[in-house]
Amino acid sequence: MSRDAPGPGVVLGVVGHDIHVVANRILAIGLAENGFRPFNLGTNREPGDFADAVEETGARAVLMSSLNGEGEKACEHTGPLFAERGLGHVLLYIGGNLVVGDRPAQEVERVFTSYGFHRVFHRPTGFHDVFRALRQDLSDGHAP
Template sequence: MSAPCKGRVVIGVIGDDIHVVGNRIMQLALEESGFRVFNIRTRNRPHHFTEAALEVNADAVFVSSLNGEGEYWCANFRQPYAELGMAGILLYVGGNLVVGKRSQADVCDLFRRYGFDRVYHQIPDIGRAISDLEQDLLNGSSLSRC
């Protein structure tokens, strides 16, 4: 018998970004850790993530941005989720989130203001995000359990 699924996660790359390697690695790592992954891959507008999350009843959305467009496309990212009755969904963002050199704290603050629960700017260790997700889901209340 297979192990129970830990949660449903939508993943994808935002904007006109075509950097796909991290996205593929993230899918494999999440699946290996027991999550069900819905990968919308590259070149997504914010509403593509919202629609996918609604369709699959996701527990979390993982947004990637590598090419520097993240600051533009992620502004007010959480707003439509609240409007669609998904106010409690976990929103994580990671990759190379801004253009130029900025401190981790500044980048983190900015994306927290956009509505993300967790921000991973230039942090290649996906294992850290996965254990944060496991913890956040344990602390949360609205789990679909696949």
């Protein structure tokens, strides 16, 4: 995806030692078809890789996936890491199968919000709802 293409830049990828790639691919296609400019890092990524990509591309949002149950550990320091690197203005979303076991969605949301994520999508999610939220948060100038 070209840096000069129109639409807000969005970095996406799968965090941790996680190779579940299907949702990531669908999400990338959906973003492009819905007026965003996706930069897809693919699988097996650390939070720092997302920050690197934001610096490189000027993207305004990050969409992380975590499917294999590692997310709770792998994402713990995401918000502070972005803030330390001067990227506190970047919108952080995470989605997937975010924890091991059957825990209430509200509890999962609380955990990942405490890590610095602005929106948390645990388990199956309609991507059109995600794109709508993204558009809204970006047009609000995002300062959740």
